[in-house]
Amino acid sequence: MYKEKAWVHIRDSFWFLPTIYSMLSIICVSLVTMVDLWIIPKVKESVPSILLMNTSTAQTLYGSLITSILTMTTISFSTIMVVLTTYSTQFSPRTLQDFMKSRVTQHVLGVFSFGFIFVIINLLLMGGEQSKALISPFLTVIVSIVCLGFFIVFIHHSSRFVQVNNLIGKIRLSTSKVIKKTFQDKDFQEASEWNEQNIAEGKEAEKKAIYARESGYAQAVQISSLVEWASRRDALLEANFYIGSYIQKGMPVYSCWSNIEDQEELDSCNEFLLIGNERTDLQDIEFSIQKLVEIAVKAISPAVNDPHTAVDCINRIGSLLAELGTVYKPIRYYGDEEQVLRLIMEPLSFEQYLYKSFYQLRIYGSKDISVMNGVLEALFKVASVNGEAVKRDVWKFGLYIIRAVDVKELDELDYEQFAYFAERLAASCNMSSPLER
Incomplete structure (x- = not known):
């Protein structure tokens, strides 16, 4: 897990792709220089003259290209700062991750890094012979044109990304991927229920605590590795945290029933828990939905x-909850290949996902009838495409939303609209209308 943590931090860092592009640029400069030194002198007569340039002309060209690439890079960084400021003030600080991790943003800066290094190293390696024929200036012009193309792409990308509808759509798509990944078929046994006798047998050994090595948010858990770890040691683990919860250094993150006496060996299972300074959407469905909630709460301020x-x-949010309801399973038990229970990890219930999705909107939007109608309509759609278990949770939460609105203070037209959405929700959950005025 430490290797995975390092890889995640490197992959998502802002300098990773620009560094890769810079290294590729150095390699390309080396190849182009070898062509200029060893190949061009031999085939100069066969190469069209438009592709070759003398040293003095190339030096002038390189000076102009360096200035233009630096200008495009400066404008791009300024645009990035404007977008980040907009995200932080108008949407949510949590949405900054989405723009910073955008591959378009990082690839554009990578291409600019490639172009700048390609031009400046070519300029430094240029020989003093003024009449020497070179093909590198022609290739540098092509690189500059590519940089210009990426600059246009970046401006278009930034202008679209800063539009709230596009941002909301991107968050919804990324959250959908997290949901599918979380509930896809695994290569280990998982279940919502387990034989009570087998659970009791697994807890016959002495109970020991495994403590957190650092403070931070639980970003991801390698369940398959934990199951394998427990299977090799004939142990049973029970997690004392949820994905996305804050873990304090020194708190017991696992309870372990085993005959292992070495505390260091017990603590080795911490390698399969990824803890970081901020929540991420690696496995955290709630955090992904939270971004949309924060944008909505700020919008009604x-x-x-x-x-x-x-x-x-x-x-x-309703669309994501509907999708989640169709695949949701309250999986809390994980077993090995021998069907022996090895890990107990309490999941978030679907009711908790509902609550975390809308309770803040209930608090801050109860006086805005359009927001309340929107929540009831979203709940109606969630109930319409799911089974009885989800309908029960939706109806219970729907009553919680309906009670937030003082229907006696509503104008007749507002009441009619609110009653319409409440009755539709009740019908989809096979319940009678809860409204009486």
């Missing part, structure tokens, strides 16, 4: 007053 954006977020 008096400073912004944009209920349509809030309703758009609510629609996407």
